[in-house]
Amino acid sequence: MFVFDHPSFDDHEGVHVFTDPAAKLKAIISVHSTTRGPSSGGCRLWSYESEDAAIDDVLRLSRAMSYKNAMANLELGGGKTVILKPEGEFDREALFTAFGKAVQTLGGKYIVAEDVGVSPADMEIIKTQTPYVAGLNSGEAASGDPSPITAKGVFLGLRAAVKHRLGKDSVRGLSVAVQGIGHVGYALCRHLHEAGAKLIVTDINQGTLRKAKAEFGAVVVGLDEIYKQDVDIFAPCALGRAINPDSLLQLKASIVAGAANNQLSTPEMGAALHRKNILFAPDYVINAGGIINIASEVSGTYDLDWVMAKLDELEVTTREVFDISARENRPTNEVADVMARERLGRT
Ligand code: NAD
Numbered sequence: 047m048f049v050f051d052h053p054s055f056d057d058h059e060g061v062h063v064f065t066d067p068a069a070k071l072k073a074i075i076s077v078h079s080t081t082r083g084p085s086s087g088g089c090r091l092w093s094y095e096s097e098d099a100a101i102d103d104v105l106r107l108s109r110a111m112s113y114k115n116a117m118a119n120l121e122l123g124g125g126k127t128v129i130l131k132p133e134g135e136f137d138r139e140a141l142f143t144a145f146g147k148a149v150q151t152l153g154g155k156y157i158v159a160e161d162v163g164v165s166p167a168d169m170e171i172i173k174t175q176t177p178y179v180a181g182l183n184s185g186e187a188a189s190g191d192p193s194p195i196t197a198k199g200v201f202l203g204l205r206a207a208v209k210h211r212l213g214k215d216s217v218r219g220l221s222v223a224v225q226g227i228g229h230v231g232y233a234l235c236r237h238l239h240e241a242g243a244k245l246i247v248t249d250i251n252q253g254t255l256r257k258a259k260a261e262f263g264a265v266v267v268g269l270d271e272i273y274k275q276d277v278d279i280f281a282p283c284a285l286g287r288a289i290n291p292d293s294l295l296q297l298k299a300s301i302v303a304g305a306a307n308n309q310l311s312t313p314e315m316g317a318a319l320h321r322k323n324i325l326f327a328p329d330y331v332i333n334a335g336g337i338i339n340i341a342s343e344v345s346g347t348y349d350l351d352w353v354m355a356k357l358d359e360l361e362v363t364t365r366e367v368f369d370i371s372a373r374e375n376r377p378t379n380e381v382a383d384v385m386a387r388e389r390l391g392r393t
Contacts, residue, residue: 069143069144070136074127075104083122086115090163110330112124113390119356120338189339192340193229204332207325210368221245221276224304227258246266280301291311302325316379327364
């Protein structure tokens, strides 16, 4: 099948494939839109079950980055990378050096940062080959790991959902089921715990589960049990497609608000949540904290006050999406998509 015929293709400006056998590099950089500025988005290192699954992921993720950057009012377009995780042992330095060369060939159309499976240390390796990299630990404007700022934004978006759906100003006493307590999920748990919420968590990493139990008094449940928990809020913070026909049947929460990208397996899932009166905080609206942090670095001077002001703006935008959805009785994902596409000039 041509990429042009792929169900997730949305007139992406460019889909670029790179290989370097010596470094075991197989990467796809997808540039969805540069209308608002150079495309920017994370690099994901992951084992995919097929090439098609990787292409689907990068097409969907890069479009979501365009929407995210537009909704956060950033002068950035949307792009994303997936690197197919090499089987067995591999040389991380060689892999990210080769990938840095690939980014450089795009001449600034794409600025790379971290995503799942990738760290600021990897960004430092990429930096040896190209200036089009952010989320660095060193350098004048370095913004480091974006996850804490992403978590803060998700917390603000989740709180806006609580206000809208439950009429409460705080999460105190509410219960939250968090799926995936990695970089963002764990930091979100800390915000929720400090604000007085009760936590139920799951992950494949037993070490971090033990830590969350000790630090936050979190209740640990199995991977498949997280959806059916009798909680107020379900927070997907692992990978995409957490909301699918199966999980939808199990959900008892009245709010879905989390960090994961592409939480809905299809847009129809947003309509299904709406029909079940479950308020969905669109992922790309509330998880924009990380890219806001990166945008500050890309501007040349990292400014934490600006970042915090943008997080407040993100909360306002989230409320606006909820208000329009309630007024017009339309699913929140549809409202957000229309707003984002208008800002991209793709109506
Ligand atoms: P991470 O890799 O640090 O954390 C993901 C966690 O999910 C890991 O602990 C992993 O063990 C766990 N996990 C994987 N599969 C799981 C499953 N089936 N059930 C339960 N847990 C599972 O990644 P992260 O940086 O915390 O990102 C989490 C999500 O948020 C991703 O979807 C990412 O794209 C999105 N996101 C991250 C940022 C950021 O700043 N890091 C920004 C925006 C969006």
